[in-house]
Amino acid sequence: MTSFSKLGKRAGLPVVALAALTAASSVSAANWRYAHEEYEGDVQDVYAYKFKEYIEEHSDHTLQVYRFGELGESDDIMEQTQDGILNFVNQSPGFTGSLIPEAQIFFIPYLMPTDMDTVISFFRNSEAINEDFPALYAEKGLELLKMYPEGEMVVTLDEPITTPEQLSNKKVRVMTNPLLSETYSAFGATPTPLPWGEVYGALQTNMIQGQENPIFWIESGGLYEVSPNLIFTGHGWFTTAMMANQDFYNGLSDEDKKLVKDAADYAFEEIIEHIDGLADRSLEKITSSNDKVTVTRLDEQQIAAFKARAPQVEQKFIEMTGERGQELLDQFKQDLQEIQQN
Known part of the structure; x- marks a missing residue:
């Protein structure tokens, strides 16, 4: 097998698709490639097209954006970025x-x-976001350009719940992330890692009984159709990161490095405006289109029962990441404290 074929197999790409990407690179180094994990009009897609807009308005470069599924799933597009097939990737932690x-x-x-x-x-x-994380990503050959929030996490289930005990024996889909599995184990559920492409069908056939996502994604992906009970647990926000292949980025001229940084900043400001009110608009679309949907917002006492189980997840994070994880966690808490005080 040629090295070219091996690369295509590793990246999860058909050889024809890989050939097209490679040919585009050889024809014009200014034709950059960017992949993300969401559908047309979703948050990552809006960010990508704002980034593209800035790049193309302020340079002669062009940018090709690939949406979810066009080049594979999340693991595929990360491999392709590390291999240099893609220049930019947007991927959730x-x-x-x-x-x-x-x-x-x-x-x-x-x-x-x-x-x-x-x-x-x-x-x-945050110092953790803007100083500590770039160094961690650099160790993996990635130039972290921007981290940004997408929306509050919402749990959907086959029935409304208000206590951790009601999650017992429920299989809840999680991303392929060990700590997220620990979170749902702590909450009392049975965490079930699945790639995104299998989630709708698994909910529909009751292979799993629930999942979590920001409300816009629950609406966009039609998850409420097969998992109609929405529970606002208040346990966190969905975060994503936009990055570049580091060899590609380091090989840019100073002018192009500034262009890329400025484009990432521009897209960040645009996405913050975009997500303002997005959750409310998405929830309105969901509730107006399906009369089976229920919305449960946990009160402070109900949240306290879930929050009481969080320390074991924090401890697991420290076990997984060691001293560096502890230092990052301490910085996170310090940053949040300073922001909340101000």
Whole structure:
């Protein structure tokens, strides 16, 4: 087998698709390639096209955006980025966690607040986000350009629940992320890792009884059709990261490096505006289109019962990541405290 064929097999790409990508690279080095994990019009897609808009308006470069499924699933597009087939990738720490264990910190329940102003301020000003994470990603050949929030996490189930005990024996889909599995074990459920492409069918056939996602994704993916009971547990926000292949980025001119950084900043500001009110709009679409949907918002006492189980997840995170994880967690808490005090 040729090295070309081996690369195509590893990346999960048909040889024809790989050939097209490679040919595009050889024809024009200014034709950059960017893949993300979501569908047309979803948050990552909006971010990608705002990034593309800035790049193409401020340079002669072009940018090709690939959406979910066009080049495979999340693991595939990360491999393709590390191999240099893709220049840019947008991937949630939920999938990056196996590559960068410290990225799983976003899945410690009740670590992050859920009010938008505090969340946005955290992403703008956090030392952990803007200084510590870039160094961690660099170790894996990735240039972290921007981390940003997408929305509050919401659990959908086959019936409404208000206590951890009611989650007993329920199989809840989780991303392929060990710490997220620990979270749902702590909550009392049976965590079931599945790739995104299998989730709708698994809910429909009762292979699993629930899952978690931001409300816009629950609406976009039609998950409420097969998992109609929405529970707002207040346990965290969905976070994602946009990055570049580091060899590609380091090979850019100073002018192009600035262009890429400025484009990432521009897209961040645009996405913050985009997600403002997005959850409410998505929930309205869901409830107006399906009369079987129920919405449960846990009160403070009910949340306290779930929050009481969070320390074991935090301890598991430290076991997984060691001293570096502890230092990152301490910085997270310090950043959040300073933001909330201000």
